[in-house]
Amino acid sequence: MTDATTARNIPDRMNSRAVRIFKSWEALLLAVAITIFVVNSFASPYFLDAWNLSDATFNFTEKAMIAFAMALLIIAGEIDLSVASIIALASTAMGLAMQHGAGTPELVTIGLIVGLLCGAFNGFFVTVLGLPSIVVTIGTMSLFRGISYIILGDDSFRGYPSSFAWFGQGYIYWVFTVEMLFFVIIAVAYAVLLHKTNFGRAVYAIGNNPTGAMFSGIRVQRIKFILFLLTGLMSGIAAICLTSRLGSTRPSIASGMELEVVTMVVLGGVNILGGSGTIPGVVIAAFVMGLVTFGLGLLNVPGLVMSIFIGLLLIGVIALPRLWTMAAERRKE
Amino acid sequence: MSVIKKLVTSVALASAMFASPTMAQEDVRIALVVKALGIGFFEAANEGAQEAAAELGNVEIIYTGPTDTTAEGQIEVINALIAQQVDAIAISSNDTDALVPALKRAMQRGITVLSWDSGVAPEGRQLHLNPSSNPLIGNMIIKLAADHLPDGGEVALLSATTTSTNQNIWMEEMNKVMGNYPGIEVVATVYGDDLADKSYREATGLMQTYPDLDAIIAPTSVGIVAAAQAVVDAGKVGQVNVTGLGLPSEMAGAIESGASKSFAIWNPIDLGYSATMLAYELSQNGAEAAPGAEIPMGRMGTLTLDENNEGAMADPFVYDAGNIDEFKSIF
Numbered sequence: 068m069t070d071a072t073t074a075r076n077i078p079d080r081m082n083s084r085a086v087r088i089f090k091s092w093e094a095l096l097l098a099v100a101i102t103i104f105v106v107n108s109f110a111s112p113y114f115l116d117a118w119n120l121s122d123a124t125f126n127f128t129e130k131a132m133i134a135f136a137m138a139l140l141i142i143a144g145e146i147d148l149s150v151a152s153i154i155a156l157a158s159t160a161m162g163l164a165m166q167h168g169a170g171t172p173e174l175v176t177i178g179l180i181v182g183l184l185c186g187a188f189n190g191f192f193v194t195v196l197g198l199p200s201i202v203v204t205i206g207t208m209s210l211f212r213g214i215s216y217i218i219l220g221d222d223s224f225r226g227y228p229s230s231f232a233w234f235g236q237g238y239i240y241w242v243f244t245v246e247m248l249f250f251v252i253i254a255v256a257y258a259v260l261l262h263k264t265n266f267g268r269a270v271y272a273i274g275n276n277p278t279g280a281m282f283s284g285i286r287v288q289r290i291k292f293i294l295f296l297l298t299g300l301m302s303g304i305a306a307i308c309l310t311s312r313l314g315s316t317r318p319s320i321a322s323g324m325e326l327e328v329v330t331m332v333v334l335g336g337v338n339i340l341g342g343s344g345t346i347p348g349v350v351i352a353a354f355v356m357g358l359v360t361f362g363l364g365l366l367n368v369p370g371l372v373m374s375i376f377i378g379l380l381l382i383g384v385i386a387l388p389r390l391w392t393m394a395a396e397r398r399k400e
Numbered sequence: 401m402s403v404i405k406k407l408v409t410s411v412a413l414a415s416a417m418f419a420s421p422t423m424a425q426e427d428v429r430i431a432l433v434v435k436a437l438g439i440g441f442f443e444a445a446n447e448g449a450q451e452a453a454a455e456l457g458n459v460e461i462i463y464t465g466p467t468d469t470t471a472e473g474q475i476e477v478i479n480a481l482i483a484q485q486v487d488a489i490a491i492s493s494n495d496t497d498a499l500v501p502a503l504k505r506a507m508q509r510g511i512t513v514l515s516w517d518s519g520v521a522p523e524g525r526q527l528h529l530n531p532s533s534n535p536l537i538g539n540m541i542i543k544l545a546a547d548h549l550p551d552g553g554e555v556a557l558l559s560a561t562t563t564s565t566n567q568n569i570w571m572e573e574m575n576k577v578m579g580n581y582p583g584i585e586v587v588a589t590v591y592g593d594d595l596a597d598k599s600y601r602e603a604t605g606l607m608q609t610y611p612d613l614d615a616i617i618a619p620t621s622v623g624i625v626a627a628a629q630a631v632v633d634a635g636k637v638g639q640v641n642v643t644g645l646g647l648p649s650e651m652a653g654a655i656e657s658g659a660s661k662s663f664a665i666w667n668p669i670d671l672g673y674s675a676t677m678l679a680y681e682l683s684q685n686g687a688e689a690a691p692g693a694e695i696p697m698g699r700m701g702t703l704t705l706d707e708n709n710e711g712a713m714a715d716p717f718v719y720d721a722g723n724i725d726e727f728k729s730i731f
Contacts, residue, residue: 111484119483126476225497236501313471315497322470364480369437370467 092336092388096351099384103355107362114365121242125312127331127357128246129305130324131349134331135257136301138349140294141332142261143273144341145200147189147295150302151324152211157181157306159215162224162316171230178307179300185211186299193295194288208325215318225315235312246308250353253301258346266290274341331356334381355380427460430679431481432672433474433491434465435518440649441731442492445517445672449490452676455698459680462486471495478502481511488512488679493520500524512683516675522708526682526689529675529703531666533712537619537645538573540664540716542581544643545615548661552583553614556606558627558644560594560620570619587613592623599626603642607634618644624663628654648719648727655724667717668731674700674713 107114114120133150140147160181161174169177185207192203237245261267272280273287281287310316335352337344359380363373432449434442446463453459462481466473471494481489482505489506493499493515503513503524513520516529532540545555559567571589578584587610592599599622607613607630616631618624624646631640632654642660654660677697681687687695689709694702703711719727 113483113485116483122479122483125479223495223497232501309472312501313475313495313498314501315495317471317495317498319470321472323468324472360476361480361483364476365483367462367464367480367484369464370473370477371437374467 093345093348093351095388096334096336096348096355096384099380100351100355100358103358103362107358107365110362111365114362117242119361119365121244121247123357123361124244124247124250126360127353128244128250129308129312130328130331130356131250131353132253132305132308133298133301133324133328134335134349134353135253135346136294136298137328138332138335138337138344138346139257139261139270140200140298141274141329141337141339142341142344143270143291143294144277145193145291145294146204146329147186147200147298148204148325148329149185149189149207149211150298150305150328151321152208152215153182153185153299153302154306154309154321154324155215155318156185156211157303158310158316158320159218159224159318161227161306161310163218165224165227165231171228171233174227174231175234175307178310179303182299182301182303182306183296184299185302186296187292189299190292190295194292212318212322215320219316219318223315223317227311227314231311232314233311235308235310236314246312249304249308253304254346254350261346270294271342274338274343327356330377330381334384427458428456428488428680428684429460429462429484429486430488430490430676430683431462431464431486432675433477433481433489434463435492435494436467436469436473437465439731440729441668444668444727444730445492445675448669448672448674449676451669452673452680452698456677456680459676461676466494469494471498474499475502478506482506482509485509486511488514488683490514490516490675490679491520491525492517494518496521512679514675514678514682514689516671519710526709527678527695527703527705528708528710529671529678530710530712531671532714532716534569535573535576536712536715537664538570538575539577539580540718541570541617541619541644542574542577542584544662544664544718545617545641546581546584548641549584549614552585554585554587554610554612555615555617556587556610556613557589558599558603558606558616558618558620558623559589559591560623562591564594564620567619592618592620592626594620594622596622596626599623600630603627603630604634607631607636607640613640615641615643618642618646620644621646621650621665624660625650625654628657628659631659632657645716647731648724649729649731651719652724652728655719655721662718662720664716664718666713670700670717671713673698674703678703 157178161178164174164177189204189207192198193200234245239245239248269285269290272285273290277287309321331352332349333339335349359376360373432446449461453461464477466477474494489511500521500523503520507513513525514527515525519528557571588606590602590606592602603616603626616627618627624642624644628642631637631642637658643663645665646663651660651663674697678695681695682689691705691707693705696702700714705711
């Protein structure tokens, strides 16, 4: 037993900051992103075009908004699989309000409030009743979308006010869309929240050891509840953007998006078991997924093949560093 | 774990993704966008599109669509097609309204846009190609029965529900042309509510009430299968002919047993062919999509547009013992 511990290689000093960044998950991911960008530029003559790249950002902006909140939730050891259904419910609520003559400010308010309420609903069952979040949110995944189906059936809401189109179809300046602005603001906000505040430290602590965190005076359940609220809120914002972009609401809106959001978070280096992960990682993962799907789309690769690539990318990026570590350890022995 | 190694592996990983060759640029590129890939009906439409492309010569078909039948997935596909500056997009849409902003942008950038099979709201496309029209369907369902009754006879209708809009319109259109089929008498109309068991009972009841019944017309894919089964079970194959609208995959058994001599539904191959021809006419030959316009579509004749820029391709396509084997695996 003692032999094993003494045999372990203990460095006499920490790696320098530069080396650590170089060897980090984010660096690997960034290399992948840059490679994909370069390969895309060679593979298709249409890739390097400001307007085309601007269009491509729609492939990930809405998902990424939710992914940031989801990253915090997963770091804290929980998950929310109902996000896409929250979008459906929020969008349906906005559609109902629009039919009763609500203007753009009211629509936005309603979207945000429905998102928050759904988040609170999930949070209540997980933190107050102590139920596992994966079970609760699988339930609400059907529940929230089910309500949309009851209200809308085979029908759709359309005819949103033209000023409402600004969120999903508007441009701030030249090719920079309103959604990109939201994406950047939300990314910065979450990066600050997770990496620069006590709240962020508490999130990591909860994910690594909830009991330990509780005995350290962290209000575990309260923080988890806030994380569910935030995820709901982000789903509400995504619902506003998506509804505005589509200009209509159907109960099938955003179906299947929850798995893409979780994929983005995991690809971004967040440990699915909780305890570690960074916001910059998720940002790069968002770009990687957006660039891959758009690049493959330009080559008219069928969607089925595209999901195979996303799957391989996810498994590859997660497995390769692990395989290298194992190989390196074996070489040392 | 060197950085070089990381890079090399990433490059290998990424370049493996882009194995497909880039396409020739001089061809006219027409994108056939479907609801979702991997559906037999749309694969058959692609076959028709390829046929049209071969006939036209310089056309390349981009057959594409999302994995699931979602509007968001189709928008991603449309964005990629806009970026490639394809010449035309012919789409069977998952959502009448949600695709409008994306398709409008395509038209602004000079791309011809038309919808087929499942339409897009008028502001999001130049024209819509319907597989058939209500008058053509109304005429076809009675013609199918009359063709096998040269000396006239008694027929009954087995519809969906009393409030089914499509079926009611088709039966109304049928009544308008009854004068063209002398000797054919419609003795009853019953409703199976598009439920297999209720349709079966109603069909059985018809045969008991009208012992001289010659044909049952079911303009619904549920009713026609149930009626054919009822005829087989009643031992009336050869006496009562079941016809109407049905799917080849579900009706293959009824054709084989002889309970149904023929039935009709759209032909997806013709649909893909016509959509491609129309896209070519609009984008290359300067055809104008406007109310009243007549646009040629190769072997399928011409498409006449109504006030909504919609047109009907043709009569529903008739399936019988001669062609059922070819189509039963398609849809």
